[in-house]
Amino acid sequence: MAPRNKEQEAEVLSWIFEVLGEKVPSGQYEDILKDGIVLCKLINKIAPGSVKKIQERGTNFQLMENVQRFQAAIKKYGVPEEEIFQTADLFERRNIPQVTLCLYCLGRITQKHPEYTGPGLGPKMADKNERTFTEEQLRAHEGELNLQMGFNKGASQSGHGGFGNSRHM
Template sequence: MAYRASKSGINADQAKKQDAAYDQVAEDQARQWIEAITEEPVGGSDFFEGLKDGSHLCRLLNRLKPGLVSQKYESPVTQPFKQLETIGKFLDGCQQYGLSEKDLFVTLDLHEACNKNMVVATIFALGRTAQKNGYEGPKLGPKEAEGQKREWTEEELRQGASVVSLQMGTNKVASQQGMTPYGKQRQIYQS
């Protein structure tokens, strides 16, 4: 881990919120899924220490789709720059497998264990994508929804064009009558 000054101020508050929101059950599910596919344990008691070098994740990707990541990245490495490179290859492989960029963690999120939520979310996204890509082995999380393309006939389109929406100015039901700036306020809850 890099030697950094401890966080203070707003950064410390943000780190506390992230730690408080961390879902240990999701981590356990992700660990079990990875171990079931790779057929080898992920580190000891610290999940992120077991994944830190990226080799375990590259083996996972190659089990989901053989040849996705070069075999040389499957061996454990100890040099930090090699570990970062291996994690980067895993992330590149995830994009090739079908994950979007917004589903991926940043290399340092795993290497320094600074954003554990995002690492677990990426593993869940990989599990969803594996189901979508037809992987028949162990499953992680719900199946990703598929879009349904709508087909309209010409007659249905003509009928829809003749309907006048209440938002087009008929002013029969849609109005702001009774709305005042005073009275009951909108309730906003923080989660």
């Protein structure tokens, strides 16, 4: 399990509350996110209508459903399955760094959605850089003899006696 990075956690929290247009509440990172209410509000702000029902209070099981709804919504939004944390990672504090990683991924994925105009999180995603070559350009290298293709300019291993043997001169 990766060590926790308090700076990244603070960056994630400030991004979440900047998107929500609210002040960052005081408290522990995992406690603020644990019940899933903030997460559901976040994905609804990024992609309106993603989570239909947010359980504001109730049993632990009902609050865990918020986290599960958030996970389903971000998966639909484009966050890859392998980046999404398990509910227990957050709810039972098993793997908080995975929660942070997941939220960073969500912040990056927002860049691929032109309808999202809020702040971004993490590094800018690379733009597609497609190149086209003419047939002539593609064939230009064919006259060259690549040194990786076995041409060794006359050198050979003849007389080499294998590992550990000294060279007889």
